Amino acid sequence: MRFAALRTLFAGRLPALVMLDLDGTLIDSVPDISRALDATLRARNLPAAGAARARRWVGRGSRQLLRDALAFGAALEPGQVDTQELERALGDYLARYLDDCTRDTRVLPGAAELIEALRGAGVKAxxxxxxxLAIAERVLAHFFLPGRFDTVIGGxxxxxxxPDPAPLLAVMRRLAVEARETVMIGDSRHDVRAARAAGIAVIACANGYNHGEDIRGEGPDLVIDTLGELL
Structure with a gap:
């Protein structure tokens, strides 16, 4: 049966809406994020953080990413980072990343196929x-066919x-879909916690980022290695 794993969460039916995280779920973006991040640090005479550290930091938004990176570079606790310097570095990083956000990013296995299959089955995505949002839309436009996502919400x-449920609730309102008809798919604890707070089912990708921790500890409804397992 097609979409067998999805159907197990909805009493044999398909959900009306599938919400998906981007980094670590649909794409591996760390190479491009890391390049922009390291350039931002070097411009401030701070040591590069490298891809391994960036991978652990991704997922909590760009401001927290820069806070972690600046703290690492200056041997500080994140809370000790100067607010004005953080804002300057954030602007620098975002400009660098927006300008070069697709060069080494790759679509994760099964992502494109799942999106196409959902669209073909009449499921909103x-x-x-x-x-x-500007970076997310540029990345999605580069790697996926037009019109494959009914809406996109950025940080x-x-x-x-x-992990606030607000963006998930906003999508459901925008697309007029109820929580009982919706599932969230993501790779981090923030995805799982947001879904739980929004009252919707949640599927976790075990091979994503999640700050170096095992996503199973968050208790999602289903754990997968690749999105292709949902086809």
Whole structure:
């Protein structure tokens, strides 16, 4: 049966809406994020953080990413980072990343196929990410066919970012879909916690980022290694 794993969460039916995280769920973006982040640090005479550290930091939004990186570079606790320097570094990083955000990013296995299959089955799809909206839209436009996502919400779209349920609730209101008909798919604890707070089912990708921790500890409804397992 097609979509067998999805159907197990909805009493044999398909959900009306699938919401997906971006980084670590649909794409591996760490190479491009890390390059922009390291350039931002070097411009401040701070040591590069490298891809391994960036991978652990991704998922909590760009401001927290820069806070972690600046703290690492200056041997500080994140809370000790100067607010004005953080804002300057954030602007620098976002400009660098927006300018070069697709060079080494790759679509994760099964992602494109799942999105196409969902569209073909009449299921609505939305991307809910903590990444800035302009960057998210540029990345999605580069890697996916037009019109494959009914809506996209970024970390700067007005709602509080995940793990707050606000962006998930906003998508459901926008697309007129109820919580009982919706599932969130993501790779981090913020995705799982946002989904739980929104009252919707949640599927976790075990091979994503999640700050170096095992996502199973968050108790999602289903754990997968690749999105292709949902086909």
């Amino acid at each position: 939305a991307c809910v990410t903590n990444k800035p 700067d779209s007005g709602a509080a970012p995940k």
